[in-house]
Amino acid sequence: MSEVKVRPMADADLDAVLAIAASIEAAPHWPPSAYEAALDTVAIPLRIALVAEISSVVIGFTIASLVSPQAELETIAISQPFQRCKAGSALLSALLRELVSRDVNEITLEVRSSNLPAQTFYSAHSFVTFSRRKGYYPDTGEDAVIMRALLPLSRK
Ligand SMILES: CC(C)(COP(=O)(O)OP(=O)(O)OC[C@H]1O[C@@H](n2cnc3c(N)ncnc32)[C@H](O)[C@@H]1OP(=O)(O)O)[C@@H](O)C(=O)NCCC(=O)NCCS
Numbered sequence: 643m644s645e646v647k648v649r650p651m652a653d654a655d656l657d658a659v660l661a662i663a664a665s666i667e668a669a670p671h672w673p674p675s676a677y678e679a680a681l682d683t684v685a686i687p688l689r690i691a692l693v694a695e696i697s698s699v700v701i702g703f704t705i706a707s708l709v710s711p712q713a714e715l716e717t718i719a720i721s722q723p724f725q726r727c728k729a730g731s732a733l734l735s736a737l738l739r740e741l742v743s744r745d746v747n748e749i750t751l752e753v754r755s756s757n758l759p760a761q762t763f764y765s766a767h768s769f770v771t772f773s774r775r776k777g778y779y780p781d782t783g784e785d786a787v788i789m790r791a792l793l794p795l796s797r798k
Pocket of ligand 1: 666668669670717718719720721724725726727728729730731732752753754757758759760762763764766
Protein backbone atom coordinates (compact mmCIF):
# COMPACT_ATOMS: atom_id res chain seq x y z
CA MET A 643 0.00 0.00 0.00
CA SER A 644 1.22 3.54 -0.76
CA GLU A 645 2.22 5.74 2.14
CA VAL A 646 -0.51 6.97 4.48
CA LYS A 647 -0.34 10.69 5.24
CA VAL A 648 -2.20 12.13 8.22
CA ARG A 649 -3.15 15.83 8.33
CA PRO A 650 -5.75 18.12 9.91
CA MET A 651 -9.26 17.84 8.46
CA ALA A 652 -10.34 20.83 6.34
CA ASP A 653 -13.70 22.06 5.02
CA ALA A 654 -12.81 20.65 1.61
CA ASP A 655 -12.61 17.14 3.13
CA LEU A 656 -16.19 17.07 4.43
CA ASP A 657 -17.79 15.41 1.39
CA ALA A 658 -15.22 12.61 1.47
CA VAL A 659 -15.55 12.22 5.25
CA LEU A 660 -19.36 12.04 5.05
CA ALA A 661 -19.16 9.47 2.25
CA ILE A 662 -16.79 7.26 4.27
CA ALA A 663 -18.97 7.54 7.41
CA ALA A 664 -22.10 6.68 5.41
CA SER A 665 -20.44 3.61 3.90
CA ILE A 666 -19.45 2.05 7.25
CA GLU A 667 -22.20 0.66 9.45
CA ALA A 668 -20.02 0.63 12.57
CA ALA A 669 -19.09 4.32 12.27
CA PRO A 670 -21.15 6.94 14.08
CA HIS A 671 -23.49 8.65 11.62
CA TRP A 672 -23.27 12.32 12.47
CA PRO A 673 -25.13 15.03 10.54
CA PRO A 674 -22.93 17.27 8.33
CA SER A 675 -23.29 20.10 10.88
CA ALA A 676 -21.48 17.99 13.51
CA TYR A 677 -18.46 17.56 11.23
CA GLU A 678 -18.51 21.28 10.41
CA ALA A 679 -18.62 22.07 14.15
CA ALA A 680 -15.59 19.81 14.69
CA LEU A 681 -13.59 22.21 12.52
CA ASP A 682 -14.45 25.22 14.69
CA THR A 683 -11.12 26.18 16.24
CA VAL A 684 -12.66 28.29 19.03
CA ALA A 685 -15.40 25.83 20.08
CA ILE A 686 -15.56 24.47 23.62
CA PRO A 687 -14.85 21.64 23.93
CA LEU A 688 -12.16 21.91 21.30
CA ARG A 689 -12.03 19.11 18.77
CA ILE A 690 -9.06 17.64 16.97
CA ALA A 691 -10.10 16.35 13.56
CA LEU A 692 -7.61 14.52 11.34
CA VAL A 693 -7.83 12.73 8.02
CA ALA A 694 -5.69 9.96 6.57
CA GLU A 695 -4.98 10.10 2.86
CA ILE A 696 -3.23 7.99 0.28
CA SER A 697 -2.04 9.69 -2.90
CA SER A 698 -4.10 12.77 -1.89
CA VAL A 699 -7.34 10.73 -1.56
CA VAL A 700 -9.00 10.80 1.87
CA ILE A 701 -9.43 7.23 3.12
CA GLY A 702 -10.21 7.79 6.79
CA PHE A 703 -10.73 10.25 9.59
CA THR A 704 -10.84 10.64 13.34
CA ILE A 705 -12.27 13.24 15.74
CA ALA A 706 -11.56 13.69 19.43
CA SER A 707 -12.87 16.27 21.86
CA LEU A 708 -10.61 17.56 24.57
CA VAL A 709 -10.81 19.36 27.83
CA SER A 710 -7.19 19.04 28.88
CA PRO A 711 -5.92 16.89 30.55
CA GLN A 712 -8.68 14.58 29.27
CA ALA A 713 -9.93 13.71 25.81
CA GLU A 714 -12.63 11.55 24.29
CA LEU A 715 -12.17 9.69 21.02
CA GLU A 716 -15.50 10.38 19.34
CA THR A 717 -15.09 8.67 16.01
CA ILE A 718 -12.54 6.90 13.85
CA ALA A 719 -13.18 5.20 10.53
CA ILE A 720 -11.18 3.88 7.61
CA SER A 721 -12.78 3.30 4.22
CA GLN A 722 -13.52 -0.43 3.92
CA PRO A 723 -11.07 -1.31 1.09
CA PHE A 724 -8.23 0.22 3.11
CA GLN A 725 -9.02 -1.42 6.45
CA ARG A 726 -6.49 -3.73 8.12
CA CYS A 727 -3.58 -2.02 6.29
CA LYS A 728 -2.41 0.04 9.31
CA ALA A 729 -4.05 3.28 8.12
CA GLY A 730 -6.18 3.35 11.29
CA SER A 731 -3.05 2.83 13.36
CA ALA A 732 -1.33 5.73 11.58
CA LEU A 733 -4.36 7.94 12.22
CA LEU A 734 -4.76 6.99 15.88
CA SER A 735 -1.03 7.33 16.57
CA ALA A 736 -1.02 10.81 15.03
CA LEU A 737 -4.05 11.77 17.11
CA LEU A 738 -2.44 10.52 20.33
CA ARG A 739 0.77 12.46 19.54
CA GLU A 740 -1.28 15.61 18.98
CA LEU A 741 -3.13 15.10 22.26
CA VAL A 742 0.13 14.55 24.18
CA SER A 743 1.47 17.81 22.73
CA ARG A 744 -1.64 19.48 24.19
CA ASP A 745 -0.98 18.02 27.65
CA VAL A 746 -3.74 15.41 27.50
CA ASN A 747 -2.86 12.47 29.76
CA GLU A 748 -6.01 10.33 29.50
CA ILE A 749 -8.27 9.43 26.59
CA THR A 750 -11.52 7.50 26.81
CA LEU A 751 -13.94 6.13 24.23
CA GLU A 752 -17.12 4.13 24.03
CA VAL A 753 -17.59 1.29 21.58
CA ARG A 754 -20.47 -1.09 20.92
CA SER A 755 -20.03 -4.37 22.77
CA SER A 756 -20.60 -6.17 19.44
CA ASN A 757 -17.77 -4.26 17.72
CA LEU A 758 -14.99 -6.69 18.59
CA PRO A 759 -12.72 -5.65 15.67
CA ALA A 760 -12.63 -2.07 16.99
CA GLN A 761 -12.05 -3.28 20.56
CA THR A 762 -9.10 -5.37 19.32
CA PHE A 763 -7.80 -2.35 17.42
CA TYR A 764 -8.02 -0.15 20.51
CA SER A 765 -6.38 -2.83 22.69
CA ALA A 766 -3.50 -2.92 20.20
CA HIS A 767 -3.08 0.79 20.95
CA SER A 768 -2.91 0.38 24.75
CA PHE A 769 -6.59 1.04 25.52
CA VAL A 770 -8.03 -1.07 28.31
CA THR A 771 -11.66 -1.70 29.20
CA PHE A 772 -12.60 -0.14 32.50
CA SER A 773 -16.40 0.13 32.46
CA ARG A 774 -19.64 -0.78 30.66
CA ARG A 775 -22.83 1.23 30.14
CA LYS A 776 -25.79 -1.14 30.11
CA GLY A 777 -28.18 -0.81 27.16
CA TYR A 778 -26.45 2.40 26.05
CA TYR A 779 -27.27 2.20 22.33
CA PRO A 780 -31.00 2.77 21.81
CA ASP A 781 -31.13 1.19 18.32
CA THR A 782 -30.02 -2.27 19.48
CA GLY A 783 -30.11 -1.98 23.27
CA GLU A 784 -26.53 -3.23 23.45
CA ASP A 785 -23.99 -2.12 26.01
CA ALA A 786 -21.26 0.44 25.48
CA VAL A 787 -17.80 -0.76 26.44
CA ILE A 788 -15.79 2.13 27.89
CA MET A 789 -12.08 1.98 27.17
CA ARG A 790 -9.29 4.21 28.37
CA ALA A 791 -5.63 4.86 27.57
CA LEU A 792 -3.19 6.78 29.71
CA LEU A 793 -0.84 8.98 27.68
CA PRO A 794 2.78 9.88 28.43
CA LEU A 795 3.80 13.36 29.50
CA SER A 796 4.69 15.78 26.73
CA ARG A 797 8.45 16.15 26.23
CA LYS A 798 8.16 19.75 24.99
C1 LIG B 1 -11.42 0.07 13.63
C2 LIG B 1 -10.66 0.67 12.44
C3 LIG B 1 -10.59 2.20 12.57
C4 LIG B 1 -9.22 0.10 12.45
O1 LIG B 1 -8.48 0.67 11.39
P1 LIG B 1 -7.61 -0.29 10.45
O2 LIG B 1 -6.79 0.56 9.55
O3 LIG B 1 -8.53 -1.27 9.80
O4 LIG B 1 -6.70 -1.06 11.53
P2 LIG B 1 -5.14 -1.41 11.46
O5 LIG B 1 -4.80 -2.04 10.14
O6 LIG B 1 -4.35 -0.21 11.83
O7 LIG B 1 -5.07 -2.54 12.60
C5 LIG B 1 -4.16 -2.50 13.70
C6 LIG B 1 -4.46 -3.67 14.59
O8 LIG B 1 -5.78 -3.55 15.13
C7 LIG B 1 -6.40 -4.85 15.20
N1 LIG B 1 -7.50 -4.95 14.22
C8 LIG B 1 -7.84 -4.02 13.29
N2 LIG B 1 -8.92 -4.45 12.59
C9 LIG B 1 -9.24 -5.66 13.08
C10 LIG B 1 -10.24 -6.61 12.77
N3 LIG B 1 -11.16 -6.39 11.79
N4 LIG B 1 -10.30 -7.74 13.48
C11 LIG B 1 -9.41 -8.01 14.47
N5 LIG B 1 -8.40 -7.13 14.82
C12 LIG B 1 -8.34 -5.98 14.13
C13 LIG B 1 -5.29 -5.85 14.85
O9 LIG B 1 -4.59 -6.12 16.04
C14 LIG B 1 -4.44 -5.01 13.90
O10 LIG B 1 -3.10 -5.47 13.78
P3 LIG B 1 -2.78 -6.69 12.73
O11 LIG B 1 -3.45 -6.36 11.43
O12 LIG B 1 -1.27 -6.66 12.65
O13 LIG B 1 -3.33 -7.94 13.36
C15 LIG B 1 -11.31 0.29 11.07
O14 LIG B 1 -11.29 -1.10 10.91
C16 LIG B 1 -12.71 0.83 10.88
O15 LIG B 1 -12.89 1.90 10.31
N6 LIG B 1 -13.73 0.07 11.33
C17 LIG B 1 -15.13 0.46 11.14
C18 LIG B 1 -15.49 1.70 11.94
C19 LIG B 1 -15.39 1.44 13.43
O16 LIG B 1 -15.71 0.37 13.94
N7 LIG B 1 -14.91 2.50 14.14
C20 LIG B 1 -14.80 2.44 15.59
C21 LIG B 1 -16.13 2.82 16.19
S1 LIG B 1 -15.97 2.93 17.95
